[in-house]
Amino acid sequence: MRCVKCGWIIEDNRCPCSKGRENALKPLVPIGTRVAFRYGRGPSMPFWSTGEVAGLQGRLYQIKTRNDAFWCELDDLVPESADRDDLLREGTRVWALWIDGRWFPGIIDAEEGRIRHVVWDDGDAMWLEPHQMVVMATESGVPKEGNVVLTRHPDGDMQPARVEAREGMRFRVIFRDGEEQWVPGDDITTFPPNPFDHA
Numbered sequence: 070m071r072c073v074k075c076g077w078i079i080e081d082n083r084c085p086c087s088k089g090r091e092n093a094l095k096p097l098v099p100i101g102t103r104v105a106f107r108y109g110r111g112p113s114m115p116f117w118s119t120g121e122v123a124g125l126q127g128r129l130y131q132i133k134t135r136n137d138a139f140w141c142e143l144d145d146l147v148p149e150s151a152d153r154d155d156l157l158r159e160g161t162r163v164w165a166l167w168i169d170g171r172w173f174p175g176i177i178d179a180e181e182g183r184i185r186h187v188v189w190d191d192g193d194a195m196w197l198e199p200h201q202m203v204v205m206a207t208e209s210g211v212p213k214e215g216n217v218v219l220t221r222h223p224d225g226d227m228q229p230a231r232v233e234a235r236e237g238m239r240f241r242v243i244f245r246d247g248e249e250q251w252v253p254g255d256d257i258t259t260f261p262p263n264p265f266d267h268a
């Protein structure tokens with residue numbers, strides 16, 4: 070299952086925000102709980118949405134959205150949590166669900182009751198409910214092989230690319246169109262590791 074605070078899948082009772090302590094697992098998600106969830110898994114299904122637990126069947130949770138219902142495993146959802154709400158304060162760095170169903174890094178800069186105002190790193194901003202965001206547990210560091218970064222494409226504009234190899238502070242990157250090149254570390258913007266891009 071995932072940590073209700075940081076959204077990472079808990080392995081060996083640990084997650085990035087538990088900082089070496091055991092994470093207090095609460096495996097059962099009761100009916101009526103609001104969740105963020107993903108419809109399924111696979112390279113063309115990076116999308117998450119929000120809904121409410123409507124039923125249980127063995128290890129599966131039925132999540133109802135406004136128009137539909139889906140069956141999900143525990144790793145496919147992050148339940149709302151009073152523990153997390155307490156951490157979602159002005160100045161908290163978060164991963165928040167954008168309208169296209171993907172998670173982007175941002176910061177909370179205002180609250181209105183239980184509603185939080187999130188400003189994403191690209192400048193977009195939106196009022197969201199607390200089950201539409203998790204606390205960011207790890208910030209970006211030096212890019213590693215496999216990380217997705219932002220760097221200048223030979224065509225001239227900034228584009229996402231995947232780090233293939235590293236030599237000192239030079240990085241071999243491959244763009245979505247297959248273009249590859251070496252770029253210096255100064256020309257690379259790294260994203261913090263996204264808990265929803267793994268597993």
Ligand SMILES: [Zn+2]
Nearest residue numbers: 072075084086
């Ligand atoms: Zn955590």
